[in-house]
Amino acid sequence: MPESILSVEHLKKHFPTKQGLVRAIDDITFSVAPGDTLGLVGESGSGKTTTAQCVVGMYPPTSGEIRFKEEQIGTAFKRRPKYVKGDLRIVFQDPGSSLNPKRTIKQILSIPLKVHHIGTQHDRLARMKELLNMVELPADEYLYKYPQAIGGGEKQMVALARALATNPSFVLLDEPTSALDVSVQGKIINLLIRLQRELNLTYLFITHDLSLMRNVSSRVAIMYLGKLCEIAPTVEFFERPIHPYTKMLLSSIPVVSDAEEALKPRKAISKGEIPSPVNIPPGCSFHSRCLARNGRCAEDDPAMVEVAEGHFVRCHAALESELSGHGPA
Amino acid sequence: MALLEAKDLHVGYRTFEGYLHVLNGVKIEVDEGERVGLVGETGCGKTTTVKTILRVLPMPPAQVQGGEILYRGEDVLRMSTHAVRDLRRREITAIFQDPLQALNPMFTVGTQLRDILKDSKAGRDGGRLTKRDIEKRCIVALQETGMPDPERIMTNYPSQLSGGMRQRVCIAEALSREARLLLADEPTTNLDVTIQDQILRKLDELVDEKGTSVLMITHSMGVVRDLTQRLYVMYAGSMVETARTKELLACPRHPYTQGLMKSVPRLTGEGISEGIPGRIPNYLEPPSGCRFHPRCEHVMPVCKEAIPPFYAVDEDHFAACYLYRS
Numbered sequence: 001m002p003e004s005i006l007s008v009e010h011l012k013k014h015f016p017t018k019q020g021l022v023r024a025i026d027d028i029t030f031s032v033a034p035g036d037t038l039g040l041v042g043e044s045g046s047g048k049t050t051t052a053q054c055v056v057g058m059y060p061p062t063s064g065e066i067r068f069k070e071e072q073i074g075t076a077f078k079r080r081p082k083y084v085k086g087d088l089r090i091v092f093q094d095p096g097s098s099l100n101p102k103r104t105i106k107q108i109l110s111i112p113l114k115v116h117h118i119g120t121q122h123d124r125l126a127r128m129k130e131l132l133n134m135v136e137l138p139a140d141e142y143l144y145k146y147p148q149a150i151g152g153g154e155k156q157m158v159a160l161a162r163a164l165a166t167n168p169s170f171v172l173l174d175e176p177t178s179a180l181d182v183s184v185q186g187k188i189i190n191l192l193i194r195l196q197r198e199l200n201l202t203y204l205f206i207t208h209d210l211s212l213m214r215n216v217s218s219r220v221a222i223m224y225l226g227k228l229c230e231i232a233p234t235v236e237f238f239e240r241p242i243h244p245y246t247k248m249l250l251s252s253i254p255v256v257s258d259a260e261e262a263l264k265p266r267k268a269i270s271k272g273e274i275p276s277p278v279n280i281p282p283g284c285s286f287h288s289r290c291l292a293r294n295g296r297c298a299e300d301d302p303a304m305v306e307v308a309e310g311h312f313v314r315c316h317a318a319l320e321s322e323l324s325g326h327g328p329a
Numbered sequence: 330m331a332l333l334e335a336k337d338l339h340v341g342y343r344t345f346e347g348y349l350h351v352l353n354g355v356k357i358e359v360d361e362g363e364r365v366g367l368v369g370e371t372g373c374g375k376t377t378t379v380k381t382i383l384r385v386l387p388m389p390p391a392q393v394q395g396g397e398i399l400y401r402g403e404d405v406l407r408m409s410t411h412a413v414r415d416l417r418r419r420e421i422t423a424i425f426q427d428p429l430q431a432l433n434p435m436f437t438v439g440t441q442l443r444d445i446l447k448d449s450k451a452g453r454d455g456g457r458l459t460k461r462d463i464e465k466r467c468i469v470a471l472q473e474t475g476m477p478d479p480e481r482i483m484t485n486y487p488s489q490l491s492g493g494m495r496q497r498v499c500i501a502e503a504l505s506r507e508a509r510l511l512l513a514d515e516p517t518t519n520l521d522v523t524i525q526d527q528i529l530r531k532l533d534e535l536v537d538e539k540g541t542s543v544l545m546i547t548h549s550m551g552v553v554r555d556l557t558q559r560l561y562v563m564y565a566g567s568m569v570e571t572a573r574t575k576e577l578l579a580c581p582r583h584p585y586t587q588g589l590m591k592s593v594p595r596l597t598g599e600g601i602s603e604g605i606p607g608r609i610p611n612y613l614e615p616p617s618g619c620r621f622h623p624r625c626e627h628v629m630p631v632c633k634e635a636i637p638p639f640y641a642v643d644e645d646h647f648a649a650c651y652l653y654r655s
Binding site: 263 | 525578595598
């Protein structure tokens with residue numbers, strides 16, 4: 001495995017509630033190589049946002065390790081060194097609620113600069129203009145506007161500029177375009193890809209949209225009920241999906257052309273609903289909806305196994321058929 | 330004759346800031362047994378269109394400035410309140426985006442379903458249904474949507490159900506009265522893809538079985554591809570293009586549709602285009618002529634002057650763009 005900038009090992013995050021223990025993240029392990037984009041995909045309630053929140057330190061993990069550039073950061077946010085906070089940033093889903101409506105864009109952008117003691121007051125203004133230019137917003141026009149005066153896509157660009165203010169090397173993107181229309185999404189996505197190249201950024205890109213993932217990420221991780229099912233390089237992932245849940249997801253995507261239709265697995269018809277995270281089914285948590293399940297699935301939880309280079313799968317049935325040489329059912 | 334036909338519909342809202350001229354000459358036709366899709370981005374007037382057809386738009390602030398909506402040749406906009414209620418009771422039904430808003434949180438699913446059937450006059454000779462019939466129909470309606478254990482669901486409150494289940498209840502309600510026309514306004518936007526897939530397949534099956542005509546409103550191109558035969562693309566309050574769904578998605582002609590289709594991320598992974606520059610116009614002072622002209626790369630002087638009519642660009646394929654004038 002290549003050297004990684006972020007590695008998460010056996011991470012768990014449990015929330016005690018009145019209904020019982022919610023296992024939002026239940027033992028996940030993954031790593032992101034520098035300059036890469038790891039796409040984390042899952043349905044609502046699968047724990048992808050909680051993962052992001054643990055990584056940026058909004059929640060302390062229940063157990064497990066988060067290492068960022070070889071530094072242990074899986075502790076309380078307060079004890080996290082400040083330079084890590086500047087180096088690892090997050091962009092949230094809804095720019096309407098992540099930007100303070102009472103502050104101008106200049107004020108919004110100046111906060112990270114002040115907190116991280118970047119430049120003098122004079123330098124900061126120049127830096128803010130530079131940031132806005134970086135996200136393709138004309139600085140003189142936008143600096144003194146309020147968030148309500150600009151469109152959703154532009155707000156998200158400001159949120160991105162704010163994340164880039166401290167010159168981070170790692171940016172967590174938590175569904176950055178799912179609140180936007182497709183015609184606006186294209187612009188943001190291309191901007192993200194360009195900035196990644198220019199500033200040598202590493203992304204952890206969280207989304208529920210697999211078609212988008214195909215175009216953005218270099219590796220894909222699928223999450224289901226707090227656990228990872230499958231991790232693979234993007235091209236391999238879409239050409240040879242192995243986990244039954246992955247196939248179900250892929251076959252459920254509405255597509256717009258025949259060429260795409262041909263890529264979808266045929267037999268994996270979606271059934272059932274994601275169970276409540278309070279009572280996760282025993283064994284493999286997906287077995288209640290699985291089309292390929294066998295006797296073992298309800299009893300023991302499968303382990304993550306590498307089936308091809310960089311392609312990890314956590315499924316009994318798929319592994320058995322993989323070993324016997326046939327494609328999985 | 331078309332089952333539903335909206336002609337040159339102009340609807341606006343009176344607000345404190347001024348008059349918002351939203352619908353600008355909307356035209357839609359839905360034939361008997363046909364499934365029609367209506368796609369457009371946020372704020373293009375999709376929901377205003379549906380609500381105008383159903384006559385549930387709050388007026389004021391909304392105001393119908395002109396046009397007509399013909400249902401079997403009769404103008405819905407000029408019907409008496411009583412006649413419209415009768416129409417909604419028997420002929421037109423709807424599913425909305427957010428089932429939590431469509432369902433009353435204070436009553437059980439059973440109560441709500443029964444109420445609809447009690448009021449439906451679906452019994453013999455247009456009379457009311459008997460109690461036993463109502464009960465039976467409720468269970469059947471829920472079963473048809475693929476709901477496990479319908480008897481138990483009937484005693485549940487909406488808050489006890491998951492999002493997918495709630496939307497199934499809404500579909501059951503909408504289809505329980507054998508209506509002729511179903512207006513589905515973003516029925517699966519709030520759901521996960523696997524659940525969306527299940528709901529859409531069920532809806533497809535049911536509509537097929539009952540021969541209901543459908544007007545499906547959504548912002549997702551993929552959703553309409555599987556479910557509809559013909560498609561309208563809407564931009565800033567008017568229709569810009571219409572054709573058979575697959576043809577329109579495969580070869581869009583209007584510059585707006587072309588830009589939109591290029592920015593849809595594909596599973597084949599050929600990258601995403603930059604999208605369309607600019608954003609949807611302000612309805613207080615909408616652009617003159619074609620409302621897309623400030624964002625259009627092919628803009629001509631004539632575009633700023635008059636609203637382009639539908640020009641035939643192919644068999645059964647129309648685009649409201651002066652590029653196709655000749």
